Amino acid sequence: MNLASVVKTLNLKVACGQEHLERPVRGGYAGDLLSDVLANSREGDLWITRQSHQNIVAVSSLKDHAGILLVQGKEPDMDTLEKAIKEGIPILVTEGGTFEIAGRLYRLLHERS
């Protein structure tokens, strides 16, 4: 399953990275503590977080995430967008909360094999 399918099915807004939506989504990780995400998330994860500042881009880049998904309608800061565009990291946004979107993503990833 790729980011484009996830965006369409979960009705996500694409803040940047439209050209990278063919990337496969191998899993998901929900977390707002950067050390935790750094230690425990995996390559190909879609990272669900409420942190919208520019430091999320380096973490996502280091871990080779599929992309970042911001919750509660939080738009990325200008600095974040600039860095994400430069690093080629897609940033998506959802109106819902972490629990709901993580559940829906989990179900989506596990229903289709």
Next chain:
Amino acid sequence: MSLKYDGKFSVRGGDFKEAGKVAVEIKGILKKFGIDAEILRRVAIVAYEAEVNIISYAKLGKIHLQVHPERIVMDVEDEGPGIEDIELAMRPGYSTASELIRELGFGAGMGLVNIKHCADEFKITSMVNQGTRLRIIIHVPAR
């Protein structure tokens, strides 16, 4: 054994805007050497956590990366307050981070723990009011 790479990277204290820049650069350098993904992952964590520690607590620091055929060495050195009780600092969850730092998602108290966990050899020394030094060695298995 020949040295494949030898480079130093400066990190400015308080420079949260650039947090992760050095780690991303180091990862890029190692990727070009065709280093195994699992080792790349460990180096990325070590470099990032060391970099963020310098930014969070020190005035200035540097990361010295040396790539040998059979091991990767990172020597991290900073000028700063130093660590009074290293054992306490190494305790998971213990943090001296300010409110601002925590709001950004840093300061979980896992930095040094994560570094040690990723290293094959880890050494930390510190002098209060001078600074802290880390030496991290990651073994690269022969193919």
